[in-house]
Amino acid sequence: MKLKHIALAAALLAAAQVQAQETVVKIGHSGPLSGAQAFSGKDNESGARLAVEELNAKPITVAGKKVRFELQSEDDQGDPKAGVAAAQKLIDQGVKFVVGPYNSGVAIPASRAYNDGGVLIATVATNPKLTQQGYKGIYRVNASDTQLGGKMALYAANELKLKTVAVIDDRTAFGQGLAEEFKKQAKAAGMTVAGHEFTTDKSFDFTSILTKLKTRKVEAIFFGGYAPQAAPMARQMKQLGINARLLGGDTICTVEMGKLGGDAVGENVLCPQGGALLDKAASGPAFKSKFKARFKQDADVYAATYYDATMMYAQAMQKANSLDPQKVGAVISGGEYKGVAGNYSFDARGDMKQSPVTIFSFKAGQPSAITTY
Known part of the structure; x- marks a missing residue:
């Protein structure tokens, strides 16, 4: 009996020693995990989760200690107030590295809390104002509105040869x-x-706006907003006999748009995504198959970007040989990370130095790439 006790004590001591040599690093995620945009929030979260699981399977060492990553995910509901509360919750839990927020309307007010809490954020929020605030710990891991909206307009003018367009926006940031x-x-x-x-x-009802625009004989309507609104808009355009194309941003370049819009969403809908084509990226197909095997569904718009952002943090920790966010941030700001969805290097504001934009339309309800522009 005594031998059993000694063996158990030895095992507990060994486990304690291993734990003492192991550092837990929390990776925070903030995104819409409920509501109409939950499909995007969960897809992004899964990208980060896949990275965390792969890192823990290796594992990596920083400053002589093994690092075990934990994903701490908060539902910010795509709402500014809830987003600031989610940021405070992550800060209070000691999180220093965050992927998200997804929405610009959340990222802009939450970024102040993250900055005050000494937290780094890697976000796909596209509003240019985000990185114009002067905060040091923001990395936009995607094209900005300037690149996405601008490239969509250039494509419409130069390739589609459109002359008359109209704009609708949802008043979010x-x-x-x-x-x-x-x-x-x-x-x-x-x-x-x-x-x-x-x-x-x-x-969800855009009939009066669309009826007004129909009289102006526009060739395209550009919608600044999200798929849950863009899809019924496409349906209502069809019902009203409006033959104009529907253009939008990266948030309508999603499988959900095809699901919600049905036969009203096809080659008539065009949208841009930041980054080059995943299928043509060196490690893109491997990532897509890993993601599908793990989560039993295809990766959507930004799963690979959130995976890359998490991996970028880990690589910077190793290069800095530190878990101090200031030192990790200095490595990210001064270097380059080669990821699945692209190469990440940042200017002084935290915007990507180069971010190609791919234009998509839809085939059989799925986003289908036309060209990188």
């Missing part, structure tokens, strides 16, 4: 910023913007 960038570039490219209408990210 994201939708408004994107629509303004599209409008600015559309005018610069010689297109006429025949109207700019407004809705909300809670609306």
Whole structure:
């Protein structure tokens, strides 16, 4: 009996020693895990989760200790107030590295809390104002509205040869910023913007706005907003006999758009995504198959980017040989990380130095790449 006790004590001591040589690092995730945009929030979370699981399977060592990563995920509901509360919760839990927020309307107010808490954030939020605040710990791991809205306008003018367009935005920080960038570039490219209408990210009936725009004989409507609104908009355009194309940002470039829009969403819908084509990226196909095997569904728009952002943090920790966010941030700011969805290097503001944009339309309900522009 005594031998059993001695063996158990030895095993417990060994486990304690291993734990003492192991450091737990929490990776925070903030995104819409409930509500109409939950499909995007969960996809992003899964990208980060896959990275955390792979890192723990290796594992990596920083400053002589093995690092075990834990994903701490918070539902910010895509709402600014809930997003600030989620940020505070992550800060209070000692999180120093965050992937997200997803929405610009959440990222802009939450970034102040993260900055004050000494937290680094890697976000796909696209509104240019985010990185214009002067905070040091923000990394936009995606094209900005300037690139997404601007490239969509250039494609519409130069490739589609459109002359007259209209704009609708949902008044969110994201939708408004994107629509303004599209409008600015559309005018610069010689297109006429025949109207700019407004809705909300809670609306589903756009009949009165669309009826007004129909009389202006526009060739395309650019929508600054999200798929849960863009899909019924496409359906209502079809019902009203509006043959104009529906253009939008990266948030409508998703399988959900095809699901919700049905036969109203096809080659008539065009949208940009930041980054080059995943299928043509060296490790893109391998990532897609790993993701599907783990989560039993295809990776959507930003799963690979959230995976990359998590891996970028880990690589920077190793290079800095430190878990201090200031030292990790200095490595990220001064270097480059080669990821699945692209190569990440940042200017002084935290914007990507280069971010190609791929234009998509839809085939059989799925986003289908046309060209990198």
